[in-house]
Amino acid sequence: MNILFIGDIVGRAGRRAVRTFLKDLIKDYKLDFVIANGENSAGGFGITKKVAEELYGYGIDFFTMGNHTWDNKDIFKFIDEDPKLIRPLNFPDNNPGRGWQTIEINSTKLTVVNLIGQVYMQGVDSPYHKFMKLYPEIEDSDIILVDFHAEATGEKMAFARAVDGLVTAVIGTHTHVQTNDAQIFPEGTAYITDVGLTGAVDSILGMKPDKMIEKMKNSLPVRYEVGTGRVKIEACLIKTDDQNNSVKQIMEIKKNNL
Amino acid sequence: MNILFIGDIVGRAGRRAVRTFLKDLIKDYKLDFVIANGENSAGGFGITKKVAEELYGYGIDFFTMGNHTWDNKDIFKFIDEDPKLIRPLNFPDNNPGRGWQTIEINSTKLTVVNLIGQVYMQGVDSPYHKFMKLYPEIEDSDIILVDFHAEATGEKMAFARAVDGLVTAVIGTHTHVQTNDAQIFPEGTAYITDVGLTGAVDSILGMKPDKMIEKMKNSLPVRYEVGTGRVKIEACLIKTDDQNNSVKQIMEIKKNNL
């Protein structure tokens, strides 16, 4: 099976990048399943039903979220109904939505789990323990993909090594910068520290540089705006063996327009 | 001029990586100057005179540091004498050592500046303002290289964009994971969010995985140990034009042994 995981889609520019590049990626890599982190897809902050549907239309099959899950209140209206969007599992249990989902794709049982780190993030439970408590319920899946949304490289990698062999892949999100370390760990779990950014090329984390630079210079509050102009998609490809569902390859993907 | 910037060297394994790979890199890329971040070079925590001299012997010309600068007290004995080692400029002014240094290489005036981020780092001044205050003093350098040692991708990139055109390169360090975003910004400054790790391949940030995994599982205090086995060097190459000192190229470099 060929799975694409797309890094945080930021605003209109990010959606344009998906529209521009995804169709070809689906064809070129014979993709069976496309996941994306959608926490910044609506104006940089959160997601709306309209934006989600626009992106489903471009070929995205599933969304994970992160610390920006609740930024746009529209999500409260549809998260409990949308079977293709999850939020971090280790958010408080009484939060709307779910933290994992099992999907059937050509008779392969695929489970996606969304987790968020605890380092520099407040109000969330242990991602490791929350995951291990869930594990017996999803263990019989053919493929398990984890979006681990976190700031600290060490926390991402420690989690991935802690579940090495239990899951198909741990894909890091949140920093909006793709890392150069896609690899398969000793027990077979595929890993990348951060899959990157889908949005404006001339940007800082997808937002217009000017306001971020201004903030660096004076620490005053600013209203960030989504970047414009050329766009890029950053993602990673995970290829699994159709016989035994083991990972055959994980590879960074990056496409710019000119 | 061909400059190599080597990512955080972690412990004995990191020094072995330098010994294993640097000689060939110097030859292959006709390197004129080799800088490395040395904050973890002695047992993972800080640097000692002995370790610095071992690494100078392998071909490193200059060291920058970071949040681990003072972890090994040996540094207090030699930092004020060693002209080839600097610590973050935006540490308190009364700290030992210096935050920048100008070196003459084949009649090219090269200045190295070391800065540390403020996000998730305490007790340090504004890197931007500290740098801009220094700038008039170093402005006439042919080449200015900045090691920006920080956690948050946004802070690194915002600083680099804020000084785009004023310096030759801003090289990020600290996360121990190489990013896939080496680029030249609109005004000509070369940039990479993080140059990566020089140390054990089978490790988490250069340290043995078992203790980091244990910590993930139980949050109890652990004593980290430097990783062993296969080693890698992660770095980036900056090529400048010998006529006008503009950047011609910035490129990630990564070498493993088998």
Added chain:
Amino acid sequence: MNILFIGDIVGRAGRRAVRTFLKDLIKDYKLDFVIANGENSAGGFGITKKVAEELYGYGIDFFTMGNHTWDNKDIFKFIDEDPKLIRPLNFPDNNPGRGWQTIEINSTKLTVVNLIGQVYMQGVDSPYHKFMKLYPEIEDSDIILVDFHAEATGEKMAFARAVDGLVTAVIGTHTHVQTNDAQIFPEGTAYITDVGLTGAVDSILGMKPDKMIEKMKNSLPVRYEVGTGRVKIEACLIKTDDQNNSVKQIMEIKKNNL
């Protein structure tokens, strides 16, 4: 001289507390000068010209601020003109407003300095170094009062001990809970870790409890609202000797209505 320092005034309820209690406090304690922390006086977030003027009308002579300084954009319109309102000195130098002010009261030269802590606060310079650099300029003041706006008790106390003997008083603000430790340090500087909250009694930090409790239960974003009902003023009284300006007394003050 009798000086009153009033803890963070939170919203309409806080202003009502000032209106209710200050006139009597001025009379009862023969106050010569009344300072208040105003960072939450407009709806809980920042300050406006209108709110400042209302509070000057109740007898407040001077305002200090904190991390909420810029929350209400109205401040940008008047901070450079208002000689009675300062913001933290260790904000970036290019920020609007000033970090200290000298006032003449009955031929006594009184200087107020506003500082903010670095622990858990980002984008600010060292309060100690920024203060020591200013010190020669204000040293000849008869009385020096510092509002140290910070989260961590240790940082507040360490600063105060570091400047013990150089200033009349270091008054902590920001936690909105009055501490029970008003004291005079060995070299004569008066100190309290936090002077407290001026606002609604039935509140959490001045805001309605329901939203704060909801946040504790589900970590979802909430819009805080200023508390209502009974109000209190929390402050401290600093009495200085009219001959030599040394501190004679520092005392917590707390008044509720019924």
Added chain:
Amino acid sequence: MNILFIGDIVGRAGRRAVRTFLKDLIKDYKLDFVIANGENSAGGFGITKKVAEELYGYGIDFFTMGNHTWDNKDIFKFIDEDPKLIRPLNFPDNNPGRGWQTIEINSTKLTVVNLIGQVYMQGVDSPYHKFMKLYPEIEDSDIILVDFHAEATGEKMAFARAVDGLVTAVIGTHTHVQTNDAQIFPEGTAYITDVGLTGAVDSILGMKPDKMIEKMKNSLPVRYEVGTGRVKIEACLIKTDDQNNSVKQIMEIKKNNL
């Protein structure tokens, strides 16, 4: 019933304070039960069996802990055997020790629960949810006391208001500065934001001022030492009704020697 809760005991000076003052407090206030936070009782960092036994000998009946629980490895040897010492309940479940304990005192069933905040503390689960999950098991206790060990005033108060009416008292610890806000909330739960410090008077948080001041001035690593000289005990008294176990009074207590 008369219960005394003693604030964080810091090192030898703190133990001397307990020895000096506790016997009289027990007599004067007819104390039935004495709890103390012991996380700093051994040299400022953690607790040992020897230190715990010394303090039991002075009249302490029970210990709670906090972020320094594991600082001294001696605790691993006895925490699972000692029925009078608990650590935060919302530490990972696989940690040694327990997070709550029920004790029978004169046929009154008293439960002590230890929680730790999530704000600025990493690797811990939600204190609210962990507590609410435990609640059915302890609900039939006559008295429930919670030590909420946390930095942020808002988190402490929000938790206490969230469980107002469910527990007898929520006592804040960790900041080592007593607050001036002991009160009974609308539904009957007694509360204080921080009960304070038991240790050296001439200290910063119980440690010698010189090293803390040095750290403020230069941000270099220092080895803190327990303060010496005069000592104080800070605590609070909770009086419950022997008929219905409701809180009759909560009162700050503070004693210095001269």
